[in-house]
Structure formats: structure tokens, C-alpha cells
Amino acid sequence: MERKLFTSLQGESSDQLNNSLSKQGFRRSQNVLYRPTCADCSACMSARIRVADFKPSRSQRRAINKNNYLKRAATSPWATEAQFELFRDYLETRHADGGMADMDVFEFAAMIEETPIRTRVIEYYITSRGGTPRELAATCLTDLLDDGLSMVYSFYKPDLVKDSLGTYVILDHIEIAREAGLPYVYLGYWVPGSPKMGYKARFSALEVYQGGQWVDMIDPEDFAAEAHPLESEPIAQQVAKIDLPDTHTVPHPSREPRSEY
Template sequence: MRHTLPLAPQFYVTAPQPCPYLEGRLERKLFTALQGEQAEDLNDTLSKQGFRRSQNVLYRPSCSDCNACLSARIRVADFAPSKSQKRTEKKNAQLARRTRAPWATEEQYELFRKYLDARHADGGMADMDVFEFAAMIEETPVKSRVIEYSARADDGRTRELAAVCLTDVLDDGLSMVYSFYDPDRHSQSLGTYVILDHIRLAREAGLPYVYLGYWVPGSPKMEYKSKFSALEVYIGGTWERMENPADFDNRPHPLSNDPIAEQVAQISLPNAQPVRKR
């Protein structure tokens, strides 16, 4: 029997799990498979509506009583680095950038494990083995790149990996899917530098946005994203400029979220495909 993919994406909802950003809350995700000939179009279209990619899945928070997670992106043309960010760029001027196809290496995995053990030892990715890491990097049905940043080693002759970012190339920007760096180099603010370099890459490519993933007001893990100028957040179905992070609240309201069926009905798809709800 021949099996074919459905004509339109089908959307599902995960079971509630403890929220990794705000203590005492539960998270739930709305997701759909990313596959087939229209994978890139779907990734482009849903990324503009607050979705993120994880391997061959696109997802967006859909919590029943909380809407604190806001997709964030930087308007490249309007971005101006702060004094602190200019210092970060100067501190990392010696880093060499290399852009590769999405293929995992042992050196990447060693840096990834070092990063997790130091920064996210109790997180959901803490137990990822080398095969799961390879899947995260390599299982992509869209245009993706692995961008590596290396520093000169102590011997002065060789270079060693300092930071890595898995990046999707969208039709309107660069989406930073996942980044990690050497925690021993904390004084270099590598996480900030990788974002600054992606802004530079997007500007060179003529792409208007750099997508940062989710920003959560009140979450210390996400505070760094609000320090970038020209930031927008996706809220209420539109992108809004973030003038002041303090204007955003993470306190849930019982009437703030639409039912799942209404959320799915409001999603726009490429080529005006109908939406299937499951």
C-alpha cells in the first residue's frame, strides 16, 4: 500500500509538563511535523507566527493558563549595539568563524556536554547522549547551518572550539535554533557575541531579522535577550516593538488564552492550505 503525506499540516498538543522557565507552572506545546516538499515554506511561514523548530518538528507554547513565553526577533536595520555589546565584540575580535553543513562532530559534542554540565545540569537536555546530539544537529528538512567560533589555543598555533550555533536560514532572517559555548570563557560573553555576529551575518545577507527564540519576562535565563535594541516580540498575533521590558508581565490571567481549536484556526499556512486539527 502506498502512503502519502497529508495535504495540510496536522497540529497536536503535548501533555502538560513542569515549566523550565517559571517555577510552579506547567507548559504545553502546540506542534506539527516538518516534512515533505513544503518543509521550508512551512518553516518560513510558521516562524513568522511565533513557532520554533526542533529537528523535524515546529512548536509554539500553548499553555492553558499562561502566555508568558514570547517569540523574539531583532530588526537588523534598526539595531545599534550598546557600549557593553561593543566591548563584547572587541573582546572576541580574535575568534574565527566557520560555517558548516549541519553535521555533528565529536568536538562539538564535547563542548556541548561541557556547556550543559556547567549551565544546565538540571535541564531537559542534561541527559542527551552523542546520538541524540547528532540528531539535534543533523535531522533538519530545511536550510540549516552550523556556525562555529574558534579561538587560538594556549600553544598559540592551533585553534579550539569556543562556541557553536545551529542556525536556520529563513526567507526573512536567521533563526538561532540552539547555541552553546565554552563556560570557562564566561568573561568573553560568548552568548551575546554569537547573537551580535548573527546580526552582522543577516545584515550582510540582506535579511531583515534575527530570530532569538522565546523571551520570558521574569525568567533570569532569558533576561539577556531583552538587552538587545530593536527587539520585537510576537504577541496577540502580531509583532510588537519592545520599548521597555518592564511593560511585559508573566502573571497568568484565566481569560488570556484562546482554546486550542481557535489557536489552530488562526494559523496562516503557505499557499493558503487548510488547517487540520487533531
């Protein structure tokens, strides 16, 4: 049984609330911020990269070189047919049994466009010899926080997996953050022992949100995937410890039970 704390993003305080709660392990999905708070498991930990301290590994430098033919374009959060086709190909190849596998074009458009905060769509194109964008290779829905970039969701051409395109998109976001003087790139949740999320632990200068604070990940093996039920604080105590921005208009986090992990 999955359980989450969640709150809606609405009104003039949306950016302020998103900035504050993202620093406390929350993630955005359309107009909702959420954080896992399961009673007997603490495996899902928000992860972020310290941009100033990041140093690419040898394989990550190869990924940069392999994809130097791509052209980056940042646009407003607006869904396109090319994005949806790429999204469907990506899901059918990489996550055919995932929770998003049956998402239709209207739900996809909502994922991209329903955002009350500063958001961009970062696209990567295969270019012609003259440098003109020719074919969409990757897309990332990216939130702009006051202390970094939050990679909400990314997808790419499945046949380019051999070029480590997914890794390259993260590396390019690190470069965007560096150029903008932003200290962090938020990667979403990391789960110890999960093969699908193992790639996040390969980035240096990685921090995870554990026990109410950001801690360095030195060795992924140091992080247990489960917690005893008695170690989980009651919901009321968890909510009381959340640091909300100084405004009277932000909604308070609540509890959302889920039957599907």
C-alpha cells in the same frame, strides 16, 4: 502543565512551512515546529531583532572587541566529537538541571542533523598566531529563513563567559544577517522575569510575538508573565488564526500536552 501547538516538518513544503510559522511565533526542534499555548500562562514569547534598527550598547561593543580573535566557520548540519564535548561542558556548567542535561551523543547528533530545511552550523574557533583554527569555542545551530536567521540552539566554552561569548554569537549573527540583506535574527523564546533569558531583552530593536502580532519591546517591565485562564483562546480558535502557506501538503498544527515545564 505545559501545552504546545505543534506540526511536523516533512516533504517539499518544509522550508515554506518553517518560514511561515516562524513569523507567527513558532520554533523548530529537529523535524517539529511548536509554539507554547498554555491555558493559564502566556509568558513564553518568541523574540527577534530588527537588524536594520539594531545599535549595539557599550557593553556589546566591548564583547565584539573581546572576541575579535575568533574565526567563524559555517558548515553543513553535521555533528562532530568536538561539538559534543563542548556541548557537554556547557550543559554541566550552565544548565546542569535542565531538560537537556542527560542528552547522549546520539540525541545530540539527532538535534544537529535531523533537519528537513536549510540549516547551517556556525562554529567559532580560537586561532593560532597564523590564523589557523585551533580550538572550538562556540557553536550555533542556525536555520536560514526567507526573512532572517533563526538561532535554534547555541553553546560555548564556559570558561569564556567573562568575554560575553554568548552575546558575541548573537551579535555576529546580526552581522551575518546584515551582510545577507536579511531583516531579522530570531532568538527563540523570551520569558519576563526569567534570569536565564534576561540577556535577550538587552538587545535594541527587539520585538516579541504577543497577541498574534510582533510588538516592540520598549520596557521589559511592560510585559506581564501570566494571563488569566479566560483570556486564553480555545485551541480551535488559535489554530484557525494560523496563516498557513499556499500548499495542500503541509500538515496542520495539533495539540501536545506536557507534564514538564
